[in-house]
Amino acid sequence: MRKMNMARCLGILLFSVMSLWLGMSQQTHRVQAVQVGNIPVDVKAVFPENQNGMVTGYFDFEIASGQSNNLTLEFTNTADKEQTLTVEPVVGGTTYQGELNYEPTDRKADSSLKLPFTDLTSKKQTVTLAGKETKQVTFPVQIPQTTVNGIVLGSLYVSSEQANKEALKARSKKRMKVINTYALYFGVVLRVNDWESAKPDFRLNRVVPKLINNDPGVGVDLQNFEPAMIKDKALSIKARVTQKGSTKTIKHYNMKASFAPNSTLSYPITWGGDRITAGNYTVHMDLKTSDKTWHLKRNFTITGEQAEKLNQANQPKKNYMWLWILIGILAILLIIIFVIYMYKRGRQTGRQSVQNQPQNRGSRKKKH
Structure with missing residues (x-):
């Protein structure tokens, strides 16, 4: 009897495992x-x-x-x-x-x-x-x-x-x-x-002055030139810009990134609300994954014409909100004055109509 029960249990267990395996196979x-x-x-x-x-x-x-x-x-x-x-x-x-x-x-x-x-x-x-x-x-x-x-x-x-x-x-x-x-x-x-033998590898290509969210800045072409992928934001990027030959940081930007194989990321470094000036610059970039680190840099130049174009595009738009508020206040005042005028005129017209009405007095006859 024990052998029969044991065989039955083994059979149920085997059936359950097979069903689970088949279900997982279909799901994949x-x-x-x-x-x-x-x-x-x-x-x-x-x-x-x-x-x-x-x-x-x-x-x-x-x-x-x-x-x-x-x-x-x-x-x-x-x-x-x-x-x-x-x-x-x-x-x-x-x-x-x-x-x-x-x-x-x-x-x-x-x-x-x-x-x-x-x-x-x-x-x-x-x-x-x-x-x-x-x-x-x-x-x-x-x-x-x-x-x-x-x-x-x-x-x-x-x-x-x-x-x-x-x-x-x-x-x-x-x-x-x-x-x-x-x-x-x-x-x-x-x-x-x-x-699995392919590993990501990076280089800096051109640096392009451009508008970034309507602010002056540069786009740094960071290229992964190998057929290897980085997922789940596992690449840490720290970038900074200096004047060429200087160590003083002008602007910087950090990012966690994923990276497709054989692709280029136009890495954005913005000047924010500051004006961008012509000159010779260097971008320094430190990249890090769990098993490798890269230190890259590239020199670039911003011409006077490029700087002027970017700065003009970043000019703050004139705010005419004060004018609209003033117009609104004047409109409200005119409406109030008009309402008061019409009210007073109505009262005056009413008084005049009462005064101009004929006064009819009744006569009473005396009885003798």
């Missing part, structure tokens, strides 16, 4: 559907067999030279009306705020990038869904014969051109400065060949 191959803005279409990723089992929010898998794989998205139209969406492959990059960027941009691919994600898969696709229809869209990935070891970062960017056109139309009618566009993306991380 699909992600919960998400909606594209306020558009009635749900989208979910269908992960390949070699998907990193620890990742469920985006595509992440290893792939070698000459190999291929598929990136598949499943669309479900939850409405009765036909819906049309576009899916566009995008090269991953780094924003000036130190964030990983998965959205389309007008910037050219980084000069150090040897395997752009957009060169490894098909072009933009359009998917049209009838009411309540479900459809899959696949982007094949093909890695060429290459000696590159490292990470390729990108995304599949889903948007509705029709919804965005309607938003632009509504903005023009209501004269709004800001509009809502509706889109989402699924990140793609391709770990190519011996990807």
